[in-house]
Amino acid sequence: MKKVVLALSGGMDSATxxxxxxxxxxxxxxxxxQYGSKHNAYEFHTFSHVFHFYLINGFRDKIDAxxxxxxxxxxxxxxxxxxxxxxxxxxxxEAESMKQTVVPGRNLIFASIMTGLAQSIGADTIALGVHAxxxxxxxxxxxxxxxxxxxxxxxxxxxxxxxxxPFLDMNKADIxxxxxxxxxxxxxxxxxxxxxNQSISCGKCGACQERLxxxxxxxxxxxxxxxx
Amino acid sequence: MKKVVLALSGGMDSATxxxxxxxxxxxxxxxxxQYGSKHNAYEFHTFSHVFHFYLINGFRDKIDAxxxxxxxxxxxxxxxxxxxxxxxxxxxxEAESMKQTVVPGRNLIFASIMTGLAQSIGADTIALGVHAxxxxxxxxxxxxxxxxxxxxxxxxxxxxxxxxxPFLDMNKADIxxxxxxxxxxxxxxxxxxxxxNQSISCGKCGACQERLxxxxxxxxxxxxxxxx
Numbered sequence: 001m002k003k004v005v006l007a008l009s010g011g012m013d014s015a016t017x018x019x020x021x022x023x024x025x026x027x028x029x030x031x032x033x034q035y036g037s038k039h040n041a042y043e044f045h046t047f048s049h050v051f052h053f054y055l056i057n058g059f060r061d062k063i064d065a066x067x068x069x070x071x072x073x074x075x076x077x078x079x080x081x082x083x084x085x086x087x088x089x090x091x092x093x094e095a096e097s098m099k100q101t102v103v104p105g106r107n108l109i110f111a112s113i114m115t116g117l118a119q120s121i122g123a124d125t126i127a128l129g130v131h132a133x134x135x136x137x138x139x140x141x142x143x144x145x146x147x148x149x150x151x152x153x154x155x156x157x158x159x160x161x162x163x164x165x166p167f168l169d170m171n172k173a174d175i176x177x178x179x180x181x182x183x184x185x186x187x188x189x190x191x192x193x194x195x196x197n198q199s200i201s202c203g204k205c206g207a208c209q210e211r212l213x214x215x216x217x218x219x220x221x222x223x224x225x226x227x228x
Numbered sequence: 229m230k231k232v233v234l235a236l237s238g239g240m241d242s243a244t245x246x247x248x249x250x251x252x253x254x255x256x257x258x259x260x261x262q263y264g265s266k267h268n269a270y271e272f273h274t275f276s277h278v279f280h281f282y283l284i285n286g287f288r289d290k291i292d293a294x295x296x297x298x299x300x301x302x303x304x305x306x307x308x309x310x311x312x313x314x315x316x317x318x319x320x321x322e323a324e325s326m327k328q329t330v331v332p333g334r335n336l337i338f339a340s341i342m343t344g345l346a347q348s349i350g351a352d353t354i355a356l357g358v359h360a361x362x363x364x365x366x367x368x369x370x371x372x373x374x375x376x377x378x379x380x381x382x383x384x385x386x387x388x389x390x391x392x393x394p395f396l397d398m399n400k401a402d403i404x405x406x407x408x409x410x411x412x413x414x415x416x417x418x419x420x421x422x423x424x425n426q427s428i429s430c431g432k433c434g435a436c437q438e439r440l441x442x443x444x445x446x447x448x449x450x451x452x453x454x455x456x
Binding site: 079104152 | 344
């Protein structure tokens with residue numbers, strides 16, 4: 001693993017994975033996907049902040065950014081997470097209503113594009129920050145899917161590219177713990193997790209709740225601002 | 229299999245698969261991907277011709293078209309098939325030089341987007357016209373890949389979507405035979421196979437040569453015009 005293509009949303013999981021990979025001396029090509037989600041504009045903002053943090057903190061020769069505009073690709077897709085969908089449900093991340101926020105095929109599409117990019121630039125790995133907390137709601141974050149995806153990508157690339165998802169068995173608190181122990185610490189003040197279309201995180205949607213619980217579990221204060 | 233999402237390039241294989249699916253009474257959602265290949269503009273032309281043929285020949289309630297603009301997604305990908313790449317090699321389809329026409333991750337990306345669309349519109353199947361002639365050069369057309377892709381898509385969609393690739397063990401002559409026996413016959417006069425950036429097919433690139441051999445094997449005359 002020398003050159004890696006990473007899906008970087010600017011959320012705490014992918015930001016931690018970026019810090020983790022850089023700490024191992026790996027060259028990281030960060031991909032951000034604009035796909036028409038309600039929070040895409042804010043996600044892009046946090047992606048830029050996180051990316052820039054590492055750029056100016058010793059890793060300018062080790063990171064690159066690739067932005068993919070998939071807004072039209074997802075325009076007829078059915079999900080409340082998209083601008084075309086209904087309101088984002090509030091409540092716990094694992095509640096049944098959160099299933100409306102599944103975006104069909106999303107991780108498969110992202111991983112496929114990352115695979116094509118990886119092969120084009122000679123990277124041997126695509127890295128995804130999926131974790132155990134995602135498993136209940138999102139089929140394309142589960143272990144069976146990720147393992148099968150790895151085999152499919154191996155076949156597609158004649159074994160030149162593999163999937164790396166080191167957080168697959170961890171929860172968000174485990175991930176935070178890794179990030180706080182890295183040097184430099186992962187800049188959680190620049191990350192954002194909220195699903196809503198607003199600059200200040202709501203603190204009420206499933207994604208915010210899961211994040212807040214992770215900080216609480218670790219006994220840390222979440223450095224970002226919340227509406228509530 | 230009631231509602232299917234089909235990758236329709238406008239080549240003879242996918243056109244035959246469209247005719248075959250419609251003959252079975254299936255509702256077919258045809259996807260065309262503009263990804264910056266040298267022949268994309270001409271491919272779009274043939275896609276439209278083939279689609280329109282079925283539209284006016286009794287299937288207007290059974291087909292729909294979805295156009296995906298992926299030109300920017302593929303812009304940094306490395307392949308001679310792309311407008312950004314080198315010249316298209318001439319010679320036999322299976323020659324080593326044809327490997328330069330592999331587009332990294334292409335079928336994986338197309339299938340992933342088709343999966344998201346399928347789930348969004350309630351289709352249970354994505355259909356691909358990949359065939360045995362593609363196996364030597366293109367890893368993302370081989371049986372192992374297609375079978376693995378099917379499992380991965382099953383996991384991604386909680387078994388709501390599967391891959392259908394009925395030509396996987398056939399060559400182009402077998403496919404032509406199916407198309408000529410359908411009612412209506414597949415309109416091969418509207419299809420196009422050439423990899424080059426020109427309106428009249430070159431007859432010299434690997435794709436043209438494979439097509440011409442298939443018609444010859446079947447004892448039919450290819451109804452399209454060639455440069456040579």
